[in-house]
Amino acid sequence: LELVRSIATSEPTLQETREFGERLGKRIIVAQDRGGFIVNLLLIPFLTSAVRLYESGFATREDIDEGMRLGCGHPMGPLHLLDYIGLDTALFVCEALYAEYANADYAPPPLLRRMVAAGWLGQKSGRGFYEYPANGRR
Template sequence: MNVNKVMVIGAGQMGAGIAQVFAQSRFRVLLHDINEEALTKGIHSITKQLNRGVEKGKIDVQQKEHTLANLSTTTSLQDAKDCDLVVEAVVEDMGIKRRVFEQLDQYTPQHTILASNTSSLPITEIAAVTNRPEQVIGMHFMNPVPVMKLVEIIRGLATTDETYNTIEAITKTLNKTPVEVNDFPGFVSNRVLMPMINEAIYTVYEGVATPESVDEVMKLGMNHPMGPLTLADFIGLDTCLYIMEVLHEGFGDSKYRPCPLLRKYVKAGWLGRKTGRGFYVYHN
């Protein structure tokens, strides 16, 4: 199947990054969000990333201009009517995602593949609200999207080989590395990563060590580029909590129980870098 035009739903950090890598790979990209302010911020973020790429010599000015020329914006999901692929990157909320996919199923042509960038929610459940579950698939990019090479490709129960092969080929066109994963809570990346972050939070909660000490142990002892608590702040503590809740509910195993300190920080509004405070304080 030929994919020429792509809609990316959600102009936040992930959605803007996904739109950028598609546009850089010469796809025509329609970036969607619910209002013009969000779209303006998304395009500003993409432009900032491209300018940084020019400054570092990774791309030239012409590549930057071609990328921006491949991008357009919309606040209407109905504009997906001529798209071959839609990648959804909205908030990690099953109710919201199901509503988006119900609408996309109505507005897009029969051949269109519907992909979700969900980091933990079941693709099979999302696909069930459409009349094309065989063309619904997970396409989980890593953050920051322009930098990270991995894309987890998640098959739902009904996802066909044709759909998978198309998305695998597109992922390679984006200069990313596709990895096939079956539909289980948290997939692979977050099923392994989030319990580690949660356990790191427990060590702080139980007074074993300070956040700084925990991060130093993991960086210097395990050769991690970033400590787990710094990473949690970067991801967003609300997102970490949500994924742990998905794992806990999905598997019913107490080992996935979110740490009470994580819940406490989220209730306090200490969500990490995006709010200026999490396990660390951020002044910018």
């Protein structure tokens, strides 16, 4: 559970919230109140790099995903993860982070923009980097 500490969050409030999360069985991390927090600031460059590799023809989508599963122990590869998140959601996050930080790592890849414009949103639309039957699983 990622807790976000704003400039107005008191130490007792943060501690009480942390303890509540722990009682729910959650592991807690704390981030400052800035766009993306911890997870998205690390995740988005990883995901956009995978899209750029695929877009450039460097590797197939299957090899990119399998490489991260086997090489890094990830439960799913980055392109499959994008389909799971939703390509429109990922594009929205990329645009927001790029607007806030002006860092090229957060710039949406052109392929991601084209896929969203075409209505390829991932599992929820039945097509993204992979195709999904009616039950949403490939």
